[in-house]
Amino acid sequence: MKLLEYEAKRVFSDYGIPVPQGFVIREPGEIAAHLSEFGDAVVLKAQVDVGGRGKAGGVLVVDSTSAVDRARELFSREIRGVPVREILVEERLEIEHEYYLSIAVDRSSKQPVVLFGETGGVEIERAAKEDGSAIRRAVVSPLLREVPAFLMRELLGSAPRDIAPVINSLYRVFQERDAMLAEINPLVTTPDGVYAADAKLIIDDNALGRQGIEVNRDLSEREREAGRHGFSYVELDGTIGVIGNGAGLTMSTIDLIDYYRGRAANFLDVGGGADRERVMHAVRLVAGLPSVKVILVNLLGGITRCDEVAHGIIAADVGVPVIVRMAGTNEEEGRRLLAEHGYRMVDSMEAAVRAALEAGE
Amino acid sequence: MIYGDRNLGVIVQNITGRQGRFHTELMNAYARETGWRGIVAGVAPGKAGMEVDGVPVYNTVKEALAEHDATASVIFVPAPAAGDAIMEAAYAGIELAVVITELIPVHDTMKAIAYAKLHDCAVIGPNCPGLLSPGECKLGIMPAHLATRGEVGVVSRSGTLTYEVVDELSRAGIGQSTVVGIGGDPVIGQTFVDVLARFEEDAHTKAVVLIGEVGGNLEEEGARSTELPVVAYIAGVSAPPEKRMGHAGAIIEGGEGDARSKVRRLSEMGVPVAARPSEIPELIREVL
Numbered sequence: 001m002k003l004l005e006y007e008a009k010r011v012f013s014d015y016g017i018p019v020p021q022g023f024v025i026r027e028p029g030e031i032a033a034h035l036s037e038f039g040d041a042v043v044l045k046a047q048v049d050v051g052g053r054g055k056a057g058g059v060l061v062v063d064s065t066s067a068v069d070r071a072r073e074l075f076s077r078e079i080r081g082v083p084v085r086e087i088l089v090e091e092r093l094e095i096e097h098e099y100y101l102s103i104a105v106d107r108s109s110k111q112p113v114v115l116f117g118e119t120g121g122v123e124i125e126r127a128a129k130e131d132g133s134a135i136r137r138a139v140v141s142p143l144l145r146e147v148p149a150f151l152m153r154e155l156l157g158s159a160p161r162d163i164a165p166v167i168n169s170l171y172r173v174f175q176e177r178d179a180m181l182a183e184i185n186p187l188v189t190t191p192d193g194v195y196a197a198d199a200k201l202i203i204d205d206n207a208l209g210r211q212g213i214e215v216n217r218d219l220s221e222r223e224r225e226a227g228r229h230g231f232s233y234v235e236l237d238g239t240i241g242v243i244g245n246g247a248g249l250t251m252s253t254i255d256l257i258d259y260y261r262g263r264a265a266n267f268l269d270v271g272g273g274a275d276r277e278r279v280m281h282a283v284r285l286v287a288g289l290p291s292v293k294v295i296l297v298n299l300l301g302g303i304t305r306c307d308e309v310a311h312g313i314i315a316a317d318v319g320v321p322v323i324v325r326m327a328g329t330n331e332e333e334g335r336r337l338l339a340e341h342g343y344r345m346v347d348s349m350e351a352a353v354r355a356a357l358e359a360g361e
Numbered sequence: 362m363i364y365g366d367r368n369l370g371v372i373v374q375n376i377t378g379r380q381g382r383f384h385t386e387l388m389n390a391y392a393r394e395t396g397w398r399g400i401v402a403g404v405a406p407g408k409a410g411m412e413v414d415g416v417p418v419y420n421t422v423k424e425a426l427a428e429h430d431a432t433a434s435v436i437f438v439p440a441p442a443a444g445d446a447i448m449e450a451a452y453a454g455i456e457l458a459v460v461i462t463e464l465i466p467v468h469d470t471m472k473a474i475a476y477a478k479l480h481d482c483a484v485i486g487p488n489c490p491g492l493l494s495p496g497e498c499k500l501g502i503m504p505a506h507l508a509t510r511g512e513v514g515v516v517s518r519s520g521t522l523t524y525e526v527v528d529e530l531s532r533a534g535i536g537q538s539t540v541v542g543i544g545g546d547p548v549i550g551q552t553f554v555d556v557l558a559r560f561e562e563d564a565h566t567k568a569v570v571l572i573g574e575v576g577g578n579l580e581e582e583g584a585r586s587t588e589l590p591v592v593a594y595i596a597g598v599s600a601p602p603e604k605r606m607g608h609a610g611a612i613i614e615g616g617e618g619d620a621r622s623k624v625r626r627l628s629e630m631g632v633p634v635a636a637r638p639s640e641i642p643e644l645i646r647e648v649l
Contacts, residue, residue: 107577110548142471207466248519251596258599300521
């Protein structure tokens, strides 16, 4: 789950990383009380989770005297389609130089990787693509609690030494807060020292519980509903409802629909143990999508009980055709039950997809 | 076959849980079919002295290994304790840990894999169906009845999709040497590169089916690393673009990470990529 900039900055600050002085407002009027603590200019930063926020007008440097009006204006806007509900008001930093710093999970080496660039800012991805040496990288053993000095020297090159403690603090944040990504872009030097001018923190969804996060804000209401039943669920824009077990098989089913020029309405992975109850909930959830004309159920596994699945489909009793492909135990009983209630069971994934396309026409 | 044969001694961690118990029974049934030694001991803290499917249970891996000759463990320990269970196995001398558990926090996985490596223990998974060498042994939850013995290796990030492909191969009369599900998590122990290196050393494996998914570039790394003929299938070509992980994801992985560009890169390497699972048997015949 992604944290907002100000939430990430609070975490960074707790770990001793200097962040600009600032506060969060939810109404323009809230600025006035704090303005005396700032200089002639302040920075208004819309707290929206979108890429290219600055270019889209979500970050404004404004004169203190007009700050309330400019904040009102920002609250009334949408940044790349996202309404602005909170604004982070910050002191304006006297920036001497911008650097790039991030720590992420490196799938290839199976370890944390620290990335450091001597030039930071919005163009960092392009710069990295054009010049492979623009970003230095160091993988750090997950068994270590800090970045070893020799790696630190390699990362920093000629950059100021006082960045090193920031890297180690961010590494602690990364480890202790179960981060998938901790990023400071830009990390800036000023006459007063080093600051995290921006902050990004993505927490591992599998660790939200132990991080004290109860609700995953990245999910829609329907996705959360699906999650309560133990399903992975994504809405798409077609007419064929798809229910499968296992992410790979479900994705593959959707690809096959696409191959035959059809369009899936959703992705629903029922997860392990497709019993009567779960299948019924899954079928009802997908049938509830207004665009769905037919539902394709594709379940495969040594331990899937086909009679249980059949009972679930029959109990769901939905108004659209349901095409079933399943393999497992008690196949014959499942087939008999489905046939009795007017549902079709087919033997292969290909046949199931073609049958669903016909039924959906 | 790779990772082990009929002589492999295997323990199950959390053998008294619902999944552990159920799959111990299925693995032992397979052992009776093939003559494999099967599950020789189980581990469940506080449950020493119990038996599951005739298998004696111990409190710790160390205690189990003091009484039984085993080098592999299948782990069904719930996510919060799974990282610790991997480290316990590695410390006690287990050489191969197959981790079925899903939803393990990625930092736990990274630490456990790094620790296991220090103890020369290979980790398959987490969040995987395990491995199956038809006619030899089965470590994990794969349905054995779909597989047939033969000369094609299968390595996959998926679970049920692997069963689909194995079924297609078997129906087409193409047997498998070993089927390995390496797991769908961002960080996994054995990657395509590691499994392909084992297949390359295996005299029984003549070609490999590589089943990948959207995200990362482990499939390309794997295909590039081997001399064996490889046929690939990538799931997720019609999926909407993955949620991006800030700038770091793009910088680390270089490519876009989506399935279509993955298919393109594999094709550019000369790897035949099936558009549908049903095309795999034909493509395999062409490279054999």
